[in-house]
Each structure stands twice: as structure tokens, then as C-alpha cells.
Amino acid sequence: MLKLVVFDVDGCMTNGGISYDSRGNEIKTFNVKDGLGIVTLNKIGIKTAIITGRESKIVEDRAKELHISYIYQGVKNKLEKLDEILKKESIRYNEVAYIGDDINDTPILKKVGYSFAPSDACVYAKDTAKIILERAGGEGAVRDMIEILLVQCDLKERFIKYWV
Numbered sequence: 001m002l003k004l005v006v007f008d009v010d011g012c013m014t015n016g017g018i019s020y021d022s023r024g025n026e027i028k029t030f031n032v033k034d035g036l037g038i039v040t041l042n043k044i045g046i047k048t049a050i051i052t053g054r055e056s057k058i059v060e061d062r063a064k065e066l067h068i069s070y071i072y073q074g075v076k077n078k079l080e081k082l083d084e085i086l087k088k089e090s091i092r093y094n095e096v097a098y099i100g101d102d103i104n105d106t107p108i109l110k111k112v113g114y115s116f117a118p119s120d121a122c123v124y125a126k127d128t129a130k131i132i133l134e135r136a137g138g139e140g141a142v143r144d145m146i147e148i149l150l151v152q153c154d155l156k157e158r159f160i161k162y163w164v
Contacts, residue, residue: 002114002153003095005041006082007068007142009052009059011101012118015138028058034142038066041146044158049085051078053104079107099145101125101137114152116145 010016013034019027042048049070050063056073063071072081078100086092097114100106101121109115109128117129118141126132131148135141150156 001095002046002097002149002155003091004047004049004085004089005038005097005146005149006049006051006085006099006108006112007038008078008098008100008102008105009050009056010054011121011137012099013050013062013138013142015136016101016120017138026056026058028056028062029138030062031138031140031143033140034146035062035066037143037146038068040159040162042067042069043162044155046155047085047089047091049082051075051081051108053078076104077107078104079111082108082111097145097149099133099142100129114149116141116148 007013013030014028038048047069050068051072070085075081093111094113096112098108098112099116100109101118103124106124106128115129116131116133117125118133118137120136133141133144135144150159
């Protein structure tokens, strides 16, 4: 049974690009379909989390907008942070889905029940993830992951029913 979905940000929720405006403000682009999927997971009772290696106010704002349950930024050891969430929520690894795109995501990708990598992930993440998505990070990969989970975990009807 799926209880928690965890997201890396750069390269999964975004295309991995980092832009700056003329004042030095960071700019990231998120996919709105990914966002609707994440919001709906929360609405149907699936907890969500972000565990990312970088720190960004934009990520904090996006997480709040999507009502993401946990947000950890500037994390070197992502598995330790996941362990904190699992302990607090009494969740097991096999009840967790994770999407990651780089080598620092592989410890989690190895342990969780549902592991995904975007199509443009590095070779280490692709070799470790159970499912390689058709879309790239920031281009709907998160939504693709959610759609697969809805079918695998028999949640599709609940997901659709929330909106229709």
C-alpha cells in the first residue's frame, strides 16, 4: 500500500536548469500537471515529501503551494532524512515511492518499494530505478510517475473522483 511519495527537485520536478535574473534571483520552472498530481495525492491521503540537495526559496514556496507534507533542502544524505519521515509516520520502505535523477538519489532508489527515474536521469539512477519514465525531469516525469502509481496501487478511481 502506497503511503508516501518523495520527490527530488532539480532534474525531477524541474528540468535541472538553474537560471538567474539580472538581480541574481534564482529562477526555476515547474510543470503544472506535476503540481496537480501532487496536490491530488495529498487530497486522497497520500503523504508527500521533497528531499533535495540544494536550497532554494522557490522550492520552499512551491512545496507550500502544493501542500507537500515534508520539505528537506540542502541535504547531503537523503536516506537519513527519509528514515526520519518513515519513523515519524510509521511507514515502511515498501510503502514509499521516490523519483530521483542522479547518483545521490541511488541509496533511496535502492530501498523504496516504487522507484522511478526521469528519461534524462544519469546512468546510475536509471540503473537503480525500477521504472524509467518516458518524460524528462520538469517535462511531466512526476505526473507520469503518479499516473503509474495510481494504476499499480489501485488509486486511479479515487484520484479521478476527487475532481469529477
